[in-house]
Amino acid sequence: MQYYYLVAGLTEYPFDIEAAAAGGLKIDVPEIKRTILGELAPADRRAVELLYTYYDILNIVGYVKRTGLPFNVLGNLSHKEVALLVDRTVEGEGEGTLLPEELAAREEELDVPAAIRAVVERFRGGQAEEGAGELAPLSVEDLERELFLNFYRVCEGTAEGSGWFGLVARLPEFLRRWAEYDRTVRNIVAAYKARQLGWPAEVRARMIVEERQELREAYVSGLAQDFGMRDRFPYTEEVLQVLETEDFVERERRMDALRVRMADDLAEQDYFGVGRVMDYLIRLNILYRWTALEAGRGREEFRELVAGLTEAEAIGRATARR
Structure with a gap:
């Protein structure tokens, strides 16, 4: 579906990270997101919501690990909904007021998405899906990796089952390719830093x-400077x-x-x-995380945040934040 009037009417914001981090650029991305979602066809709206599941995963991981990082309001789920998903607890309601069912x-x-829900259920020690048989519960250390593995599966249309409300087969090509690019960047960053630190x-x-064995081996134990990605990923040189x-x-x-x-x-x-719409939102999402830093203290606050993390945690944040 084409969105001529919507795209033509999108407010263009300068991609100025310095201004954003210094408090000179104010963008209400959650409100812009809500407005845009109201203009999209149902399938495209679900696809955009899937794009924002990325932030739900960050919030789930932050909730489980008690990282102390601010709750990311760009996600589809509220803080209470994350608590419900992870713990089946309802904030603000007394214990025992709701039956387990x-x-x-x-x-x-x-x-x-069903694939994300299955990971959380495994983390709780339950079953991934009805009839699948009991799976070993996930550790806290493995939770984030499995959540993102399944997120990329859904975005790329490779998740088992119906994905998210049966829309996997109709997901936009932009989302499929963006997920592939995003996963590749994440893995190159992680592999580069791990090699650099001699882990x-x-x-x-x-x-x-990454699930593909050939690529996993290249990232984990490959000797090539580019992890064998130069011919697979057009932005390998720039990332390095x-x-x-x-x-x-x-x-x-x-x-x-x-x-x-x-x-x-x-785009x-x-x-x-909808590819152009997603492109627009990705740009705003990135600016928003810089504007979320305290005005006038962007660089200093970012340094303080990273300084308070272990090297492994810092790498994890670097590969996840966007």
């Missing part, structure tokens, strides 16, 4: 979000150049600028379709 019914109503293969393996930037904040800024260029390039094939 009532909690389960509320949790089932949440807008969460053993078993630690590297836990950081890589960004990773050579010593200053962490400047590296983040350059990586975000590259992500925006990747989204822009993908050229669907300029008045």
Whole structure:
């Protein structure tokens, strides 16, 4: 479906990370997101909501690990809904006011892709899906990797079952390719830093979000400088150049600028379709995370945040935040 009037009417914001981090650029992305969703056809609306499931995963991981990072309001789920999904608890209501079946019914109503829900159920020690047989519960350390593995499966149309309300087969090409690009960047960043720090293969393996054995081996134990990705991923050289930037904040800024260029390039094939809408939202999402830092203290606050993390946690944040 084409959205000529919607695309033509989108407010253009300068992609100025410095201004955003300094408090000079205010964008109400949650409200813009709500407005745009109201203009989309049902299938496209679900696809955009799936794009924002990325932030639900960050919130789920933050809730489970008690990271102390601010709740990301870009996600589809509220803080209470994340608590319900993970713990089957309802904040603000006294213990014992809801029966287990009532909690389960509320949790089932949440807008969460089936593949993501299955991971959370495994984490709780339950079954992935009816009739699948009992699976070993996930550890806290494995939860984030499995959530993102299944997120990319759904976006790329490879998740088992009906995916999210039967829309897997009709997901936009932009979303499929963006998910592939995003996963590749995440893995290159993780593999590069792990190699740089000399971490053993078993630690590297836990950081890589990839199911294809050939690619996993390239990321974990491959000797090629580019992890064998130069012929597979058109932005490999640029990602590696960004990773050579010593200053962490400047590296983040350059990586975000590259992500925006990747989204822009993908949207050229669907300029008045939902691909262009997603491209627009990705750009705003990236600016929003910089504007979320305290005005005038963007760089300093970012440094303080990273300084409070272990090196492994810092790498995890670098591969996840966008």
